[in-house]
Amino acid sequence: CSLDGMEKVFPSDLSGGQQQRIALARAIVVNPKVMLLDEPLSNLDPQLRETMRFEIKKLQKEFGFTIIFVTHDQSEAMALSDRMLVMDMGNIQQIGTPLELYNNPKNRFVHSFLGQSNFTHVKIKGGKAYCQGDSSRVVWDAPSGTKDGEMLMATRPNTIDINRSEGFCTKIIKRVFRTDFVEYLVQVGDDVLRVQTPHRNLFSEGEECFLRFPSPMWYPAQEEGADEERAKRMIV
Known part of the structure; x- marks a missing residue:
C-alpha cells in the first residue's frame, strides 16, 4: 500500500490518502470475497483521488476479491468498474459494462448521468x-x-x-x-x-x-x- 517506513506512525497522524490505504489494508487482511466501499474517495483532493483509484484497482486484481463501489462520481465509476449499475430514485435503470452504458444508455437519465x-x-x-x-x-x-x-x-x-x-x-x-x-x-x-x-x-x-x-x-x-x-x- 506504499506505506514503507510508516510502521511506527499512528493512523491519525497520517495524511488522508495514507489513512485510506490503512483502511483498505484492514479490510483486505481478512481476505474477503466481497468488499463494500461507500464513496471512499469523497474527502480526498483530486490528485489523491486519482492515486487511490489506481491503488484500489491494482489491489482488486492482485487479490481477486469483488468490490461493490458506491459513488456519485461518474469518472470514478468509469475508471474502476468492470460492470456498472445506475440507479435513479431507488430504481435500477441499467446494468452493463462502462462502455455499454456510455455508448448505449437506455434512457435520458442514464445518458445525462454518464458523461x-x-x-x-x-x-x-x-x-x-x-x-x-x-x-x-x-x-x-x-x-x-x-x-x-x-x-x-x-x-x-x-x-x-x-x-x-x-x-x-x-x-x-x-x-x-x-x-x-x-x-x-x-x-x-x-x-x-x-x-x-x-x-x-x-x-x-x-x-x-x-x-x-x-x-x-x-x-x-x-x-x-x-x-x-x-x-x-x-x-x-
Whole structure:
C-alpha cells in the first residue's frame, strides 16, 4: 500500500490518502470475497483521488476479491468498474459494462448521468426531426420507423461536428477555451447546445456555423413530473 517506513506512525497522524490505504489494508487482511466501499474517495483532493483509484484497482486484481463501489462520481465509476449499475430514485435503470452504458444508455437519465449531454426537443414529421421553436428547418433524420410526435435527441458535446458548410445552420453564442478543447454554446431552436472541438477548429462569437450529428440517440419526451419528483427527493 506504499506505506514503507510508516510502521511506527499512528493512523491519525497520517495524511488522508495514507489513512485510506490503512483502511483498505484492514479490510483486505481478512481476505474477503466481497468488499463494500461507500464513496471512499469523497474527502480526498483530486490528485489523491486519482492515486487511490489506481491503488484500489491494482489491489482488486492482485487479490481477486469483488468490490461493490458506491459513488456519485461518474469518472470514478468509469475508471474502476468492470460492470456498472445506475440507479435513479431507488430504481435500477441499467446494468452493463462502462462502455455499454456510455455508448448505449437506455434512457435520458442514464445518458445525462454518464458523461456530458445535450438534449434537443424535437418534433418528428415524416421521418425528419424539426427542433422545437423552429419548425421550418430539419435538424436531422429520425431513426427509421419512428412515429410522428415529440422526442428528445440526445448528443454528446464532443461528438457533434461543427463546420462552415454542411448541416444545421446556426451561430456561435459563446466560446470558452478549455485545456484540451474549445467549447461553444450554440442555439438550436429553443435549446442551447454545448459543442466541444479541438483548438484548431476555431470560430468567433457571433459567427455562423453548421452542425452535424453523426450519432444521436433518441428518447421519448421526458415523463411529466419526473424532474420535480427527483428534485423533491434530493431536498429531503
